Amino acid sequence: EVQLVESGGGLVKPGGSLRLSCEVSGFSFSNAWMNWVRQAPGKGLEWVGLIKRKTDGGTTDYAAPVKGRFTISRDDSKNTLYLQMNSLKTEDTAVYYCTTFDSAAFQYWGQGTLVTVSS
Amino acid sequence: QTVVTQEPSFSVSPGGTVTLTCGLSSGSVSTRYYPSWYQQTPGQAPRTLIYNINIRSSGVPDRFSGSMLGNKAALTITGAQADDESDYYCVLYMGSGILFGGGTKLTVL
Numbered sequence: 001e002v003q004l005v006e007s008g009g010g011l012v013k014p015g016g017s018l019r020l021s022c023e024v025s026g027f028s029f030s031n032a033w034m035n036w037v038r039q040a041p042g043k044g045l046e047w048v049g050l051i052k053r054k055t056d057g058g059t060t061d062y063a064a065p066v067k068g069r070f071t072i073s074r075d076d077s078k079n080t081l082y083l084q085m086n087s088l089k090t091e092d093t094a095v096y097y098c099t100t101f102d103s104a105a106f107q108y109w110g111q112g113t114l115v116t117v118s119s
Numbered sequence: 120q121t122v123v124t125q126e127p128s129f130s131v132s133p134g135g136t137v138t139l140t141c142g143l144s145s146g147s148v149s150t151r152y153y154p155s156w157y158q159q160t161p162g163q164a165p166r167t168l169i170y171n172i173n174i175r176s177s178g179v180p181d182r183f184s185g186s187m188l189g190n191k192a193a194l195t196i197t198g199a200q201a202d203d204e205s206d207y208y209c210v211l212y213m214g215s216g217i218l219f220g221g222g223t224k225l226t227v228l
Contacts (some may be wrong), residue, residue: 036167036215044167045157045208059120061215097164104153104212105170112164 001024002108004098009021009113016088016117022081022098022110030076030089034100036083039112046094048072048083050101065091088117123211123220125142126155130226131199140191141209147190148204154192156185159206169194173202191198199227 008020022034033056036048049062051072060072071084081098095112131137141154145195148154155170158191166175172192182197192211196203204227209220 037219044206044222045145045219047210047219050217063216095121102195103171103174105155105167105175105210106157106165107167107170 002100003092004100004108004110006110006113009096009115011116011118012088013119014088014090014117017065017084017086017099018088018115020083020085020098020115022078022083024081024098024100027100027108029074029079029081031043033084034072034074035099035106036070036072036079037100037109038092039097040091040094043094045110048096051081062115064110085115088115090117092116123124123167123212123215123218125209125211127208127219127221128226129201130228131196133199133201133227134199135199136195136197137167137176137199137225138188138193138195139205140188140206141211142191148192148211150186152192152213154185154187156183156192156194156213157208157210158203160204165208172187177187196225197211199206201227203227 003025035050051060069087073082097112098110099106100108124142156168157165159165172183206222208222213219
């Protein structure tokens with residue numbers, strides 16, 4: 001059974017940092033492209049960024065609102081995806097989901113972790 | 120800036136058929152954007168319904184189908200049921216980035 005479990009969410013002040021983790025099981029993580037997707041309270045889904053598998057270069061792409069502030073990384077030995085979020089803004093408040101990406105689509109989703117940026 | 124457009128809301132009667140669409144603010148939705156569709160109910164993670172235009176994800180009932188309609192992607196629900204009442208999002212893979220539509224809130228009544 002495929003499982004994705006996010007952790008690391010919480011309350012942080014504007015300008016602060018937070019690192020989210022997503023531990024996966026049930027599939028070959030090292031062969032997977034992975035994404036982060038977020039959803040602000042009462043709003044729609046928004047793509048945050050992706051990381052390719054190492055055999056495809058392990059490169060990353062980010063949405064414009066987070067570029068330069070967020071960094072996605074992966075540890076294939078731990079089956080874990082990370083999202084380092086710096087210089088957080090109130091508008092980054094959202095539930096953050098990690099997802100697999102295959103055939104140009106999100107396939108499996110975690111349950112999400114809530115990040116609240118507030119003073 | 121390119122925006123993916125969806126109907127903000129739609130209503131369908133139980134047993135009825137509804138088609139939701141996914142367009143672009145400028146230009147047409149191309150098959151090379153591999154349109155996909157997701158269902159989300161309040162408080163839950165999204166569920167993948169359709170990918171690569173018309174491929175149903177595992178476990179998705181065949182009353183959900185995807186297609187291209189003119190210059191848009193489309194999701195059709197045939198024989199709508201009460202538990203189809205959800206938000207539906209389309210996604211386009213643009214190569215160097217991924218775009219979500221704003222979502223369609225579907226009411227079944």
